[in-house]
Amino acid sequence: MGEKIALWGFGLMNKVMLKYLIESDYQIATVIDNHNHGKDAGEIAGMEQLGVNIISREEADDVLQETRPIACIVSTKSKLSQIMDSLKILAKNRVNVLTINEEAFYSWNIQPQLTYEIDTMFRQNLVTFTGTGYYDLLGCYFGSTLVGISHKVDKLIVRIQYNFDDYGVGDNGIGLTMEEFDEKFVRTEREPTYFWPPVEALAIRLGWKVLSISQKHEPTLAPIDIQSKQYGFIPQGRATGFKAIVYCQLLRQDGKVAEIEAQSIGCIYHGEMEDYCEWETVGVPSLTLKMPKPDTTAITCASTVNRIKDCIKAKPGVVTVVEMGPIS
Incomplete structure (x- = not known):
């Protein structure tokens, strides 16, 4: 099996991400969401049971320490300010992050202060943050x-x-x-x-x-x-x-x-x-x-899953897909 990947948010996008991750031979470390706590993520996604139950945000810190995923796909909100709490928990646990958050795609000019904070936080913890997707x-x-x-x-x-x-x-x-x-x-x-x-x-x-x-x-x-x-x-x-x-x-x-x-x-x-x-x-x-x-959903999810290896190999901090080059 491949690397362990976490999912933060379990709406339409991350349900598709789950399927693509499994088909790409990744392991699912944990799924964090506001709903369906304690239920099997595979069952909620309309698949077979995975033996991975959905957890709450309050449980995330402990579960990330226990499961130690190498990366997390964040598919929740569209503004950087709306995902900062999640990013702090992930960076603290040294988890690389890929997100389909629209602002994150290139945020140095539209959100310079937040981007600087994220860059500093991830560099200090030796992990990478990148925006990708459609x-x-x-x-x-x-x-x-x-x-x-x-x-x-x-x-x-x-x-x-x-x-x-x-x-x-x-x-x-x-x-x-x-x-x-x-x-x-x-x-x-x-x-x-x-x-x-x-x-x-x-x-x-x-x-x-x-x-x-x-x-x-x-x-x-x-x-x-x-x-x-x-x-x-x-x-x-x-x-x-x-x-x-x-x-x-x-x-x-x-x-x-x-x-x-x-x-x-x-x-x-x-x-x-x-x-x-x-x-x-x-x-x-x-x-x-x-x-x-x-297929907008499929393109968004495939692009994100296919970026995982680029994100893992990238330098710490905020790294844009432009710096990474085309998806390998």
């Missing part, structure tokens, strides 16, 4: 590959669409009127959207200097009445989610200005809507790379 390849390395096979790229455009019904309930503007959405998402300053960190990571990967970066939000509206699995009834004309657009101007190595435009479209689906990932370049040559109907 944006690893589809939000960063696809873009750098297109630039790599081009003579010149003046603009990169990426669009990713996903269904909010596939994830837990969040603060996504769903059900708001146009006026309410405008008040909450347009006139009020928002924290950087999920695509902001991957854009900065891509700039680092390309060696392009960021001159400016900004974002805006546009609502996606229900053309008909929609019944959502997670959010209930959404009347026609109300918001089904939003399109978050990140604009970035950069200085290439040749001294010319280039652009990245990244669109993250999260909404409640209706009719024939489906996930997609699409990259375009404007340059010589201009290129288009389309991935219709990617």
Whole structure:
């Protein structure tokens, strides 16, 4: 059997992670969650019993000391501040951490103080912290590959669409009127959207200097009445989610200005809507790379599990996937 891996959080993502870890010959050290304490993790995930019971956060310190996993996959919240308590326990127990937390993908500029604290904490305990998941390849390395096979790229455009019904309930503007959405998402300053960190990571990967970066939000509206699995009834004309657009101007190595435009479209689906990932370049040559109907959950989980060995081998502290290179 391979290395011992812990899971923190046991929603949709880590249930899939559990399956992939077992199929990749890893051992499951422990599963930490807010629910189903004392129940077998395999049974809760719809698999055979594993003999690994789900434990509470309060038990985590003792169980980590006893089981000594080499790494933990954290799949809980989207902000670094929301997972700091978990990270302190994991770093103290010298556990490497991989997380699909969106801010963690590249947080040095959007959360410098928190990132410095995490970096210090993990370096002192000789373990590594990294953010990975869906944006690893589809939000960063696809873009750098297109630039790599081009003579010149003046603009990169990426669009990713996903269904909010596939994830837990969040603060996504769903059900708001146009006026309410405008008040909450347009006139009020928002924290950087999920695509902001991957854009900065891509700039680092390309060696392009960021001159400016900004974002805006546009609502996606229900053309008909929609019944959502997670959010209930959404009347026609109300918001089904939003399109978050990140604009970035950069200085290439040749001294010319280039652009990245990244669109993250999260909404409640209706009719024939489906996930997609699409990259375009404007340059010589201009290129288009389309991935219709990617399995967002599977890509997120496979990317994370496949990053474990890179994370274990990396230097201590905060190490981005850009520093690690493409998934080996």
